[in-house]
Amino acid sequence: MSTTEFKILAANAAVTEEQGRPAAASLEAVRAAGDFALRTPVEHGGAWAGAVAVSRRLASLAQACPSTAWNVGTSAVAKTLAARSGLDAALFADPLAQACGTGVPTGQLERGPHGARLNGSWVSVSGCEDAEWALLGVMDGAVFSVAAVPLADLRVEHTWDMAGMRGTGSHTLVARDVPVPDHRIAAAKLPGExxxxxxxxxxxxxxxxxxxxxxxxxxxxxxxxxxxxxxxxxxxxxxxxxxxxxxxxxxxxxxxxxxxxxxxxxxxxxxxxxxxxxxxxxxxxxxxxxxxxxxxxxxxxxxxxxxxxxxxxxxxxxxxxxxxxxxxxxxxxxxxxxxxxxxx
CATH class of the missing domain: 1.20.140.10 (Butyryl-CoA Dehydrogenase, subunit A, domain 3)
Structure with a gap:
């Protein structure tokens, strides 16, 4: 991590905690450094960095601001899940887009003549106020699946009030009758290894x-x-x-x-x-x-x-x-x- 990036994150760590989400300057710094592209696939302009590089990077960021580092890690997990599941490449149109999500299937897809619609809620979704995409565990009938949903289609309920990691903004996401096209739904790829x-x-x-x-x-x-x-x-x-x-x-x-x-x-x-x-x-x-x-x-x-x-x-x-x-x-x-x- 560059000295400039460290200083920005460290200088804004208290603000991040006070406002319950990473400071705008901190997000700009990690985006400019390419941190949100750590697990964007190479074919989409990202690094697809390995576990060693990702671990080193997150630890380095956390020395300045643990909450910001945590949300960079959450985005890396969500993008990994999307790539592993073969979801719509539109998620990666911007290699530096921030993602969030959870694999816990607390949402339900309802199929009808006009396609699938999503209902449900997901707790403790770190970075959900700043991310562009959410990767969410859902039940598609009896099939455990994941759905990629733009954050603009979801509602954030402010439920995160913890003693630590306050700046991660790990609130609850809610979907109410949200249309999800088939190319943004895939059977969940559980870790084969x-x-x-x-x-x-x-x-x-x-x-x-x-x-x-x-x-x-x-x-x-x-x-x-x-x-x-x-x-x-x-x-x-x-x-x-x-x-x-x-x-x-x-x-x-x-x-x-x-x-x-x-x-x-x-x-x-x-x-x-x-x-x-x-x-x-x-x-x-x-x-x-x-x-x-x-x-x-x-x-x-x-x-x-x-x-x-x-x-x-x-x-x-x-x-x-x-x-x-x-x-x-x-x-x-x-x-x-x-x-x-x-x-x-």
Whole structure:
């Protein structure tokens, strides 16, 4: 990420959170950098970047603004789903168009003499206020399908009110008797290999890793300042052996999470199939990030919880995003245990 893009996203991170959606300047910056073309197919002018490149990019963006990074990742997932399903190429007419969506089939297509019409609602659709297209899970009769719908045809219900990732604007989309032409409907292509599902999980993990790196940067700046531990004889944070130890542990946890992310991304590109193990490693990397943030908040002290302090925002974003269903630690542990004991 260029220095200019980083500065724009970082400078607007608080605005993004306050208004509940990425600041216009942030969206312009990521669009200009080509981030919304990460998973636009090459034949339509995009990069169709691999899992490693996408993970690195999302983590880099999240160091400045986790919410904006999350919505770039959501767009990448939606475009991947569209491409995998062979949906109408009109979705990719603008390689830099932002997409959103969810594969949960909470909508129903009703067939009639004048074509299909869509009704339903979909919760937690990140970026839905700014995207041009929504890729939505639907039931077409008894067939689990996906439909590509222009956002202009849908209504946004403002239901997203969370402690963290507030700037993702993950509201509810509603369709009421919306006409959908057949070329924008396709039977859902469920991941034939775990590699596809792992890619989707990485788009959740990468912003968590990047946000943790962002928080670590805030604390490292504090160590470089004249800040000293309250109620101690130390003249600077770095004079405290305890503070140095906490910083070392947080740095180690953050580094391990990043290495795990990149290793998983490499396995996704190689066609990963060991779902139970890889799912657990996704969740464990997220837990490393959450543990690192606790140490960093200890170092930041009560000042770290000031609304003006970026540290508390990173902490809240990691706490929420790190518990995304793709990163669910107790279910991942359950599935891995089942796999290990199968047939015994």
């Amino acid at each position: 775990y590699a596809d599902l792992l890619f989707y999980g990485l788009t959740a993990l990468a912003p968590v890793v990047g946000a943790t790196q962002g928080a670590l940067g805030v604390v490292r700046e504090m160590f470089a300042s004249d800040r000293k531990p309250f109620m101690s004889a130390h003249a600077k944070m770095g004079e405290s052996a305890g503070a140095r130890h906490w910083l070392a542990r947080a740095t180690a946890l953050t580094g391990r999470a990043e290495r795990t992310m990149l290793a998983l991304a490499a396995e996704a590109e190689a066609g990963a199939t060991d779902a139970p193990r890889l799912g657990l490693e996704l969740a464990e990397a997220s837990r490393d990030c959450r543990a690192a943030l606790e140490l960093l908040l200890d170092l930041g002290g009560t000042r770290g919880f000031r609304r003006s302090n970026d540290l508390q925002r990173f902490w809240r974003d990691v706490a929420v995003a790190g518990r995304h269903p793709h990163l669910n630690a107790y279910l991942a542990t359950e599935r891995y245990g089942e796999a290990l004991t199968a047939g015994l």
